[in-house]
Amino acid sequence: MSALTDLDIAAAREALATGACSAEELTNAYLEAIDGAKALNAYITVLPGKAIEMAKESDARRRAGEVGALEGIPLGIKDLFCTEGVLTTAASHILDGFTPSYESTVTRNLWDAGAVLLGKTSMDEFAMGSSNETSFYGPVRNPWRASGSDAALVPGGSSGGSSAAVAAHLCAGATGTDTGGSIRQPAALTGTVGLKPTYGRCSRWGEIAFASSLDQAGPMTRSVRDAAIMLGAMAGYDAKDSTSIDTPVPDYEAALEGGVKGLTIGVPEEYRVEGMPEEIEYLWRRGVEWLEEQGAKVKSVRLPRTKYALPTYYILAPAEASSNLARYDGVRYGLRVPGDDITAMYKNTRAQGFGTEVKRRILIGTYVLSAGYYDAYYLKAQQVRTLIAQDFQEAFESVDLILTPTSPEPAFGIGAKTGDPLTMYLNDVFTVPASLAGLPGISVPGGLSATGLPLGLQLIGRAFDEETVLRGAYALERAAGFTAKPDPWWRA
Amino acid sequence: MSVDAATVRRIAALARIAITDDDVPPLVGELNQILDWVDHLSEVDTHGVAPMVCGTDRTARLRADDVTEGGQATDILRNAPDAREGHFTVPKVVE
Numbered sequence: 001m002s003a004l005t006d007l008d009i010a011a012a013r014e015a016l017a018t019g020a021c022s023a024e025e026l027t028n029a030y031l032e033a034i035d036g037a038k039a040l041n042a043y044i045t046v047l048p049g050k051a052i053e054m055a056k057e058s059d060a061r062r063r064a065g066e067v068g069a070l071e072g073i074p075l076g077i078k079d080l081f082c083t084e085g086v087l088t089t090a091a092s093h094i095l096d097g098f099t100p101s102y103e104s105t106v107t108r109n110l111w112d113a114g115a116v117l118l119g120k121t122s123m124d125e126f127a128m129g130s131s132n133e134t135s136f137y138g139p140v141r142n143p144w145r146a147s148g149s150d151a152a153l154v155p156g157g158s159s160g161g162s163s164a165a166v167a168a169h170l171c172a173g174a175t176g177t178d179t180g181g182s183i184r185q186p187a188a189l190t191g192t193v194g195l196k197p198t199y200g201r202c203s204r205w206g207e208i209a210f211a212s213s214l215d216q217a218g219p220m221t222r223s224v225r226d227a228a229i230m231l232g233a234m235a236g237y238d239a240k241d242s243t244s245i246d247t248p249v250p251d252y253e254a255a256l257e258g259g260v261k262g263l264t265i266g267v268p269e270e271y272r273v274e275g276m277p278e279e280i281e282y283l284w285r286r287g288v289e290w291l292e293e294q295g296a297k298v299k300s301v302r303l304p305r306t307k308y309a310l311p312t313y314y315i316l317a318p319a320e321a322s323s324n325l326a327r328y329d330g331v332r333y334g335l336r337v338p339g340d341d342i343t344a345m346y347k348n349t350r351a352q353g354f355g356t357e358v359k360r361r362i363l364i365g366t367y368v369l370s371a372g373y374y375d376a377y378y379l380k381a382q383q384v385r386t387l388i389a390q391d392f393q394e395a396f397e398s399v400d401l402i403l404t405p406t407s408p409e410p411a412f413g414i415g416a417k418t419g420d421p422l423t424m425y426l427n428d429v430f431t432v433p434a435s436l437a438g439l440p441g442i443s444v445p446g447g448l449s450a451t452g453l454p455l456g457l458q459l460i461g462r463a464f465d466e467e468t469v470l471r472g473a474y475a476l477e478r479a480a481g482f483t484a485k486p487d488p489w490w491r492a
Numbered sequence: 493m494s495v496d497a498a499t500v501r502r503i504a505a506l507a508r509i510a511i512t513d514d515d516v517p518p519l520v521g522e523l524n525q526i527l528d529w530v531d532h533l534s535e536v537d538t539h540g541v542a543p544m545v546c547g548t549d550r551t552a553r554l555r556a557d558d559v560t561e562g563g564q565a566t567d568i569l570r571n572a573p574d575a576r577e578g579h580f581t582v583p584k585v586v587e
Contacts, residue, residue: 101567199547213547239555243546246553311530322507329508331580336573342583347510359509363519364526366507367495377530382543384536389544421522422529438547463548 004029005169009073009226012172016062016072023062023072026172027055027116030074034118034170039490040141042155042164044079045087046119054116061114068114069233076171078162079120080127081107081217082206086117090208091135092125094353095334104206105238106175106217113233118171122161125355126325127182127210130427132160133418134357142190142411143168143486147452150489153411156186162220163190167486173221173230177207179214180313181407181431184443187220188406188456191445191484193473194220195227196431198463199438200245202231203238211320212243214313214435224444224473228252231466247464255467256474261295263472266399270306271430273408280405280455283446287403287457290479291472301395301402305388309433312388314425315368315381316436321358322365328353360421389437396462401472404430406443406456434460442473445482454484494524 004026007015015021031048051074058072082088082100089095103111111117124134131154132140142155143164155164159176163186166174176183178196187194195218202217209215219230232253237246267288272281288298330336330349337352339345354362368377395402408429417424434441440463443456457476461469495503500519504511511519569575 098571101564101570200550213545216547237553239553242552243548244552245548245550247550305536308533308536311532314526315530315533326508330573331582332568333571334573339583342585343508344510345583346508350508351510354509360519360522360526362507362509363500363503364523366503367499367523367527370503370506379543380533380536380538381530382545383538383541384533385544386541387536387538422525436544463550 005033007172008222009070009172009229010223012073023055023058023116024052026072027051027074027118030118030171036492037168037170037490038492040143040164040168041138042121042140042161042168042170043076043119044089044091044122044137044161047086047117050086051116051118058114058116068112069229070110071114072116073114073172074116074118075110076118076121076162076165076174077107078123078159078175078177080123080177080208081175082208083107083117083120086120088120088208089136090126091123091137092354092358093136093335094328094349098333102206105203105240106207106234109234109236115233121165121174124158124160125358126208126321127158127177127179128321128357128361129157130181130185130424131417132157133414134355136355139414140164141414141490143490144190144411144453145486145489152414154189154414156189156411158182159186159220163187163192163194166190166192166220166222168488168490173219173226175217175234176220177215177217178435179211179317180435181428183218183220184431184441184456184458185407185428187443189411189454191454191482192220192222193224193227193442193444194218195231195442195466196435196440197231197235197466198440200243201235201440201464201466203236203241203244205238205240209324211317212324213320214317224470224477225253225256227442228256228470245464250467252466252470255470258471259294260291260472260475263400263468264297264299264398265291265472266299266301266395266402268301268303268306268395268402268404270303271404273429276408279449280408283455283457284403284405287446287476290476291403294475294479299399301399303391303395303433305384305391306433308384309388309436310425310429312381312384312436313432314364315377316385318361318365319369319378320365322362322369325358325362357421385436388433392437392439400468402460404458404460406430406458410449410451410453410455430458439463440466440469442469444473444476444480446476446480447482448484494527495520
């Protein structure tokens with residue numbers, strides 16, 4: 001008999017609808033799986049009592065005939081979303097003990113749709129990282145290991161707890177947030193699906209801010225259909241987020257079967273970066289063939305400013321972060337480290353409360369915003385951002401979707417890149433451009449590397465055209481037939 | 493452009509982050525490595541280009557100018573490391 005935790009969201013929805021299992025049974029199965037997967041370190045906080053209580057309420061609603069889009073579905077929530085009455089840390093020491101008295105809009109929407117909260121997943125501290133190694137709560141281990149090796153690999157980041165939990169079946173689906181690739185890159189490294197919606201599609205209210213002009217929440221799931229189901233529940237206008245856009249939420253699941261016949265897919269030559277492994281090139285070509293075989297037209301497109309995207313991002317994101325993280329001052333929440341006077345208290349609190357990468361980015365951000373450097377760095381980067389967005393606009397005049405690899409390499413070893421920040425930053429080379437342009441992007445597992453590790457393909461779409469992105473992703477998923485699962489070495 | 497030890501100390505002071513003498517040399521190296529790399533942007537001609545200040549070019553919906561929240565002092569103070577008598581506390585700033 002297969003385990004209840006083997007059911008993805010769509011299958012669990014069916015099992016719950018037919019009465020094959022209850023939300024309480026399903027939730028118990030996940031809590032047991034989480035308990036047996038401590039070696040992965042995917043969750044910062046597990047909430048058995050709350051989860052069972054929510055599951056029982058869901059079962060009661062179902063008996064009363066009220067069935068939401070995610071009724072009874074157990075989810076992991078990235079610890080960047082504020083959850084009422086539940087410890088919320090952003091994986092930072094500086095938020096020790098922080099227990100919000102309010103619920104983020106995205107998680108509120110999920111609970112309103114009937115979902116169950118299993119716990120809060122780990123992440124890079126304040127979402128700054130591509131490997132989940134900057135978490136105050138220690139690195140998360142990727143459920144996948146290279147063939148014949150037991151070396152621990154990173155699950156990607158910053159939503160690495162969510163990606164590991166989805167890949168290891170420690171939740172039916174999870175939330176992530178993406179500022180420069182933090183949903184898509186960890187999805188690629190764990191053989192899961194990660195969708196970053198258009199900027200403004202999901203409310204940022206109650207999501208701890210990193211870089212406010214880039215941050216966007218999205219689903220991390222085992223399948224494209226599950227991503228469509230979850231996005232439908234997460235998205236929507238919210239008066240509490242001034243950048244939330246008031247546009248209807250379509251039926252994303254209904255869009256899946258549309259197929260790619262008649263669509264034109266763009267392949268940007270600029271993404272063929274130096275030193276890219278042949279197996280990534282090969283997968284990209286396979287992706288093109290898969291879409292062509294299903295009736296799509298494929299053409300080459302130019303995105304000439306691509307190579308400036310990462311430097312632009314590493315000015316804008318730290319600048320916004322230095323401003324957003326000014327609020328952690330030892331006065332209003334979390335850690336306070338005493339000092340001789342108020343300034344010393346601020347400085348000591350922030351020195352001990354923030355980790356190395358967060359401090360590095362705050363310092364860079366403070367520098368590029370400081371008097372005399374603002375125009376040369378910050379304004380310049382905002383102007384280049386305009387040009388990068390224009391490149392996409394021009395490309396989307398002749399194509400419906402853009403196909404690229406998600407990440408330049410498969411999962412790497414824990415500790416392999418921590419010594420050199422720039423090497424780590426390069427992991428987001430394919431995901432950052434769409435973030436700067438505010439466009440939706442999805443990562444779909446395409447195959448395995450020679451070492452037996454998952455590789456992802458990315459589709460980027462027009463603003464607020466998640467339906468076409470999901471149609472394309474569904475076609476890729478069907479053609480790729482990716483069914484590989486990691487060997488459950490972590491099971492206690 | 494590059495930073496020296498004095499600049500690193502100045503930006504750390506602006507950012508209100510305590511750093512030790514031992515922290516300075518590695519930070520000078522790391523920040524210069526990152527700044528050298530972002531300096532590639534100087535190649536791009538941005539003359540007359542408007543800065544992109546937000547992630548979307550759509551116009552936000554305006555809400556009514558009404559007071560919708562308030563009176564939540566207890567909730568707001570709940571997470572403070574040291575709150576007393578309805579206030580946040582800080583070390584003494586006035587002698």
